[in-house]
Amino acid sequence: MQxxxxxxxxxxxxxxxxxxxxxxxxxxAYAEKKSNKDLALIDQCSSHYQAAERDSxxxxxxxxxxxxxxxxxxxxxxxxxxxxxxxxxxxxGPDANIYQYxxxxxPTLWLAHSGSNGLLAEGDDLYVLKHxxxxxxxxxxxxxxxxxxxxxFNGKPFNSPNDISRHSNGGIYFSDPDWQLSERKNELNSxxxxxxxxxxxxxxxxxxxxPNGIVLSxxxxxxxxxxxxxxxxxxxVNDDGSVGQRQPFIDVDGxxxxxxDCAGNLYVASHSQGKLQxxxxxxxxxxxxxxxxxxxxMDFGGKDMKxxxxxxxxxxxxLQTKMAGIAR
Numbered sequence: 017m018q019x020x021x022x023x024x025x026x027x028x029x030x031x032x033x034x035x036x037x038x039x040x041x042x043x044x045a046y047a048e049k050k051s052n053k054d055l056a057l058i059d060q061c062s063s064h065y066q067a068a069e070r071d072s073x074x075x076x077x078x079x080x081x082x083x084x085x086x087x088x089x090x091x092x093x094x095x096x097x098x099x100x101x102x103x104x105x106x107x108x109g110p111d112a113n114i115y116q117y118x119x120x121x122x123p124t125l126w127l128a129h130s131g132s133n134g135l136l137a138e139g140d141d142l143y144v145l146k147h148x149x150x151x152x153x154x155x156x157x158x159x160x161x162x163x164x165x166x167x168x169f170n171g172k173p174f175n176s177p178n179d180i181s182r183h184s185n186g187g188i189y190f191s192d193p194d195w196q197l198s199e200r201k202n203e204l205n206s207x208x209x210x211x212x213x214x215x216x217x218x219x220x221x222x223x224x225x226x227p228n229g230i231v232l233s234x235x236x237x238x239x240x241x242x243x244x245x246x247x248x249x250x251x252x253v254n255d256d257g258s259v260g261q262r263q264p265f266i267d268v269d270g271x272x273x274x275x276x277d278c279a280g281n282l283y284v285a286s287h288s289q290g291k292l293q294x295x296x297x298x299x300x301x302x303x304x305x306x307x308x309x310x311x312x313x314m315d316f317g318g319k320d321m322k323x324x325x326x327x328x329x330x331x332x333x334x335l336q337t338k339m340a341g342i343a344r
Contacts, residue, residue: 061278065302066338068294068324073307076332077123080115082310083327084273085145085179088317088341089137091157094118095317095325096142097332098132100196109147109176109196117325119318123332127160133196134179134273134313136188143188147176147196152188152212166212169220172203179273179313181232181239183257186214189239193226209241211259221251221259229274229284229313233297234342240282242271248284266299273313273327277339283324285311292326292335307333316341 086097095117100110109131116126131148142155143165151167151174165188167173176196181189193207209221209230226244232253233240239251239259246267252260270288277283280297290311294303310329317323321340326333 061340062338063279065279065281065294065296067303068305068335068337068339070305072334072336073305074334076117076334078331080123080332082110082312082329083332084312085132085134086313086315086325086327087135087137087142088315088321088325089142089157091137091140092116092118093319095315096126096135096137097123097325097327098130098135100133106198108149108200109198112148114142114144117332119323119334127155133176134190136180136182138182143180143182145177145180145190150174150176150200152177152180152190166218169204169208169210169218175202175204175207178228179230181230183232183236183253185257187216187257188212189221189230189232189259191227191230191241193228193244195226195228211257213257219258222249222262224249228272231274231276231282233276233280234278235280240265240274240276242268242274242284246270248274248282266295268293272311275313275315275324275341277316277337277341278321279339281339283314285313285326287311290328292324305335307335 080099082100084098088095098112100112102110104111112130112132114127114130115123117123131146132144134145136143140157144153144155152165154163154165174192175194178191178193189211191209206223207226208223209227211219211221224243227241229242231240239253242248248265249262250265268284269286272285272287275283282295284293286293290309292305292307308328308330312327314324314326322337324335324337
């Protein structure tokens with residue numbers, strides 16, 4: 017009887033191990049495909065959601081202005097984020113600065129008058145979505161040399177590029193609402209989501225009502241996009257990074273920035289409610305955490321990728337999580 021029980025225990029253990037391995041294999045394959053250590057500690061990823069520690073929410077700074085676009089740089093072991101000033105001239109959108117924040121230190125000004133909103137660190141570069149010149153640009157982290165990646169579609173300028181996500185093949189997805197267009201003309205007569213292959217022509221994925229947050233799933237099978245109509249949509253992603261037809265996913269009150277953890281759980285900034293909403297890959301609401309009014313965005317960072325930097329219109333915060341994040 018004892019021997020039978022032991023064997024049953026061994027079988028159960030092997031089955032559990034096999035299931036865990038099956039869940040992790042797509043992520044491991046993704047990590048190998050990326051060949052980047054700045055993704056996440058994939059081998060520490062749990063398929064079961066572990067709640068973020070509400071009591072770990074910490075105010076880092078409340079002296080800056082309206083904050084947006086956080087990203088983690090593995091190269092510099094630091095976060096970068098944008099600050100926008102809506103009280104001055106809005107001729108080319110709000111004046112903006114980029115700050116650097118190293119954990120356990122104070123945010124420091126990194127680049128003044130950057131004209132930026134969303135940011136994405138990748139290797140030695142920082143992708144910058146700029147409302148000032150209506151471009152997606154790239155800035156070298158060492159020299160601060162700027163290069164325009166793309167600034168128009170069909171010969172017409174973008175509105176005010178907002179948020180970005182990157183495919184492992186080097187292509188980028190980005191949203192182009194008109195939040196910081198100011199009095200400039202919307203020459204596209206739309207607000208859209210775009211896909212720029214590493215080698216190829218810019219593609220308009222979809223036209224939405226002021227699309228905002230955008231993120232790719234860890235296995236690169238789904239692209240998630242939020243818009244002003246309180247919807248978050250998902251799009252099936254092909255092996256080459258191209259995208260299929262829009263599918264309804266979840267509704268969120270005033271969705272702003274979106275990020276994702278290694279298990280594919282979505283972290284959504286509900287701008288209207290001042291809350292961080294966390295959803296399963298199936299759209300189940302796992303957790304809702306009140307942060308601050310006008311929460312805008314968040315991104316994972318730190319050595320274990322379990323520190324969430326949260327930007328708002330009223331301060332900069334960190335939150336400790338038990339799930340590791342991945343590079344966007």
